[in-house]
Amino acid sequence: MRAIGYRSVGDASQLEDVELPDPSPSGRDLLVEVQATSVNPVDTKVRRRQGPDEGEEVKVLGYDVAGVVREVGADVTAFSVGDEVWYAGSIVRPGANSELHLVDERIVSRRPSSLSVAEAAALPLTAITAWELLFDRLGVERGGGEGRTLLVVGAAGGVGSVLVQLAATQTRLRVVGTASRPETQEWVRSLGAHDVVDHSSSLVEELRAIGVDGVELVAALTHTDQHWDQLVEALAPQGRIGVIDDPVGGLDVMPLKGKSGSLAWELMFTRSTFRTDDMAEQGALLGEVARLVDEGVLRTTTSVTDPGVISAATLREAHEFIESGRAVGKVVLAGWPA
Numbered sequence: 001m002r003a004i005g006y007r008s009v010g011d012a013s014q015l016e017d018v019e020l021p022d023p024s025p026s027g028r029d030l031l032v033e034v035q036a037t038s039v040n041p042v043d044t045k046v047r048r049r050q051g052p053d054e055g056e057e058v059k060v061l062g063y064d065v066a067g068v069v070r071e072v073g074a075d076v077t078a079f080s081v082g083d084e085v086w087y088a089g090s091i092v093r094p095g096a097n098s099e100l101h102l103v104d105e106r107i108v109s110r111r112p113s114s115l116s117v118a119e120a121a122a123l124p125l126t127a128i129t130a131w132e133l134l135f136d137r138l139g140v141e142r143g144g145g146e147g148r149t150l151l152v153v154g155a156a157g158g159v160g161s162v163l164v165q166l167a168a169t170q171t172r173l174r175v176v177g178t179a180s181r182p183e184t185q186e187w188v189r190s191l192g193a194h195d196v197v198d199h200s201s202s203l204v205e206e207l208r209a210i211g212v213d214g215v216e217l218v219a220a221l222t223h224t225d226q227h228w229d230q231l232v233e234a235l236a237p238q239g240r241i242g243v244i245d246d247p248v249g250g251l252d253v254m255p256l257k258g259k260s261g262s263l264a265w266e267l268m269f270t271r272s273t274f275r276t277d278d279m280a281e282q283g284a285l286l287g288e289v290a291r292l293v294d295e296g297v298l299r300t301t302t303s304v305t306d307p308g309v310i311s312a313a314t315l316r317e318a319h320e321f322i323e324s325g326r327a328v329g330k331v332v333l334a335g336w337p338a
Contacts (some may be wrong), residue, residue, distance in 0.1 A: 005058030154222035168192030
């Protein structure tokens with residue numbers, strides 16, 4: 001099968017087209033034909049830090065998939081050959097930048113029927129991250145949150161674009177997103193944010209300007225180390241901060257003590273990495289997201305109307321674009337070169 005991988009850590013130029021043996025499913029695995037995939041910041045981070053595993057010549061990245069089940073393992077119960085599915089894969093298994101991909105059925109669901117494969121591929125990883133961050137880590141109940149404010153830092157990115165929609169439609173929170181450019185600010189408003197503030201300025205002052213003296217909930221999605229002091233100052237007593245990025249040098253959590261503030265990390269790969277007892281919750285929540293999409297409650301977050309094919313050349317461009325910090329929503333690739 002065709003795939004895209006790299007042999008040594010480094011910049012995006014390391015990505016190359018390769019041929020690999022077709023994988024074969026066993027146990028609870030599905031063998032999925034990859035029709036579309038998207039690029040996430042985690043792809044670029046792994047590429048810079050982690051080379052091929054022992055016994056591998058190349059490392060294949062890619063986690064988001066919209067595809068079709070081609071074979072099933074002997075213990076599979078929920079899917080059949082021909083099912084159209086979507087999922088975000090596992091960081092401890094070979095990635096999905098390949099024509100065929102193995103994935104545990106518990107983290108898979110049927111994809112929305114109302115989206116194209118490219119539109120669907122934009123959502124799984126970011127939808128899982130946003131869902132787990134909002135409902136599991138920050139502890140918001142669906143339909144709850146009245147009287148509280150959620151600050152989403154980096155609201156125009158992939159996770160932020162889903163999180164704003166989930167919070168605006170599935171809770172009663174006041175949703176405040178941050179964005180620094182006119183086009184990203186407009187994007188965040190279009191997703192349902194009640195207010196948008198500029199994270200390139202003082203967040204505390206920006207929040208006070210819209211009448212918010214303290215936020216009960218913070219979703220810190222990007223550059224958390226740069227915003228940390230402002231986030232702690234803006235946090236209301238007994239508030240909660242959820243973090244998904246990799247703060248340079250770590251975070252000093254002691255300033256949270258005076259406010260009895262809580263800090264929670266979210267990594268959507270935790271359940272699949274440790275094969276937790278609730279691993280199937282990811283498949284279930286993706287099924288719920290698919291339902292919300294088909295009902296018109298949530299929309300795709302891809303900003304690309306004509307995605308490129310899946311190849312080393314297009315992946316190199318996508319990685320570089322993600323690393324530039326200019327991306328709005330998600331970058332998607334669909335189909336394979338003829």
